[in-house]
Amino acid sequence: MTVIARDRASALVVMETASREEVYPQHVVAAIERECRWVHPPVDRAFLLANPGLLADVEYLLVGWGAPVLDDRLLGHAPRLKLVLMAAGSIRGIVTDDFWARRIPIVSAAAANAIPVAEYTVAQTVLALKNSHRIAREMSRGAPWPPPARSSIAGAYRRTVGLVALGAIGRLVVERLRAHDLNVIAHDPTFDPRDAGLSGVTPASLAEVFSSSDVVSCHLPLLDQTRGMINGALLRSMKQGGVFLNTARGAVVDEGALVEVLRERDDLTAVLDVTEDEVLPLTSPLRALPNVFLTAHTAGSHGQERWRLGELVRDEIERHRRGEPLRHAVSEAASATRA
DSSP: OOOOOSSSEEEEEESOHHHHHHHSOHHHHHHHHTTEEESSSOBOHHHHHHOGGGGGGOSEEEEOTTOOOOOHHHHTTOTTOOEEEESSSOOTTTOOHHHHHTTOOEEEOHHHHHHHHHHHHHHHHHHHHTTHHHHHHHHHTTOOSSOGGGGGOOOSTTOEEEEEOOSHHHHHHHHHHTTSOOEEEEEOTTOOTTOGGGTTEEEOOHHHHHHHOSEEEEOOOOOTTTTTOBOHHHHHTSOTTOEEEEOSOGGGBOHHHHHHHHHHOTTOEEEESOOSSSSOOTTOGGGTOTTEEEOOSOSSOOGGGGHHHHHHHHHHHHHHHHTOOOSSBOOHHHHTTOO
């Protein structure tokens, strides 16, 4: 990124270096530079904290993975700040009471990051309904061809998929599952059957989702009240051959109970893109259980999928410059219920 003429809004990018060029490819940078001038080339959090004076002239603060906490000390150096744009999903790690008190709008790219997670969820769901995970592990154990599990494939037609939570990702999953002949049930305290976006989805209790579904997909935010919500009793109640899929946060699941249930019931399968420990220890029993498939955060945005994050930021900057309402601003109230 190059510093350009001072006839644009002033902006600064603060994020980890490793992902910056993926989030801000050249076509996105070029579009932003039509609206903004850079007060300084991109920096990371450590550089900004050592040089907070960089914020003195900043109107648009573009942050992403590795963003600084927006506390009073840092914000005190940014008297002209008009808008913060987070080119990632959650803003919970960076916002503070000091930030909300200043009434500065903040944008999240969660809607863009939700797309690959929803795609991953639907792909894994179809594979699960075709018994693919169980067949794969039987083949790795030397099962004959075709393996025994193939004879028990029920297929995807009119099977039941249960969703836990209907946030941005859950709703995208609902939309994409409409291309398949499936029964979709969901548990969410805010479920409104009149919502056109949820047409065809049947509301259910959390217990019903687990006991009635062939595949259960978890999309809970990690809040105090959701920590460990997916417990042993729910997991134990799953149907024979059921699959539990988690792309949310590892800590919404009682991991010890999950291990215990999977050891008891080798007919169940857990497809885990997230675990309670962000970096799963080599000693974790989840690594050794044959009915666990670990995909290590592949559901979220990677490679060119990250272009969507920067493109969302670009679009919001253009709207703000035209005086139009922001489409992806997050309120203080909404941030309290998001991951």
